[in-house]
Amino acid sequence: MYKLSKAPLISAQQIDTRLESLAQELKAFDFDVILSALTGSYMFSADISRRIANPKLQIAFIKASSYGDSTESNGKVKISGLGDIDIKDKRILVIDDILDTGNTMKSLVESLAELGPASIKTCVLLNKESRRVVDCHADFVGFEIENKFVVGYGLDYANDYRTLPEIWTLEEV
Numbered sequence: 680m681y682k683l684s685k686a687p688l689i690s691a692q693q694i695d696t697r698l699e700s701l702a703q704e705l706k707a708f709d710f711d712v713i714l715s716a717l718t719g720s721y722m723f724s725a726d727i728s729r730r731i732a733n734p735k736l737q738i739a740f741i742k743a744s745s746y747g748d749s750t751e752s753n754g755k756v757k758i759s760g761l762g763d764i765d766i767k768d769k770r771i772l773v774i775d776d777i778l779d780t781g782n783t784m785k786s787l788v789e790s791l792a793e794l795g796p797a798s799i800k801t802c803v804l805l806n807k808e809s810r811r812v813v814d815c816h817a818d819f820v821g822f823e824i825e826n827k828f829v830v831g832y833g834l835d836y837a838n839d840y841r842t843l844p845e846i847w848t849l850e851e852v
Contacts, residue, residue, distance in 0.1 A: 687845035702730030719776035722833035781815030
């Protein structure tokens, strides 16, 4: 059994402030397509794409999962939704909620590279460098965090907590 920490790890104001500066970094690359890795990155993708505000920027959603109903990745990445996306010769920005072991992002980038894009850059809201088990690093990072299980702002535990406007840690009861 788990409960929320006593205070948010990252406040809604901290998220908002970082999204403003992150959007400025991303605007310089003039991406053609944002690929949002559902479901955890839906809030982050929506908020960052509004700040980029490029009327020609396309947004598509792919599904990548390695957690199921656990607080630990099972190491098996499931990817769906790539069949309907034409990214050949386009500049792609892959957005995900968290870069943890690196398995999900590495699998995504490898799968996308096979479709012939001009370039692929990656952006994550949260980076847990201490958990990395494969050689995979995001090009753009919102926040560096310690090895704690986090929820809120789109991130979940068994589909709960996604709608919280802040990032919280879960603690065992």
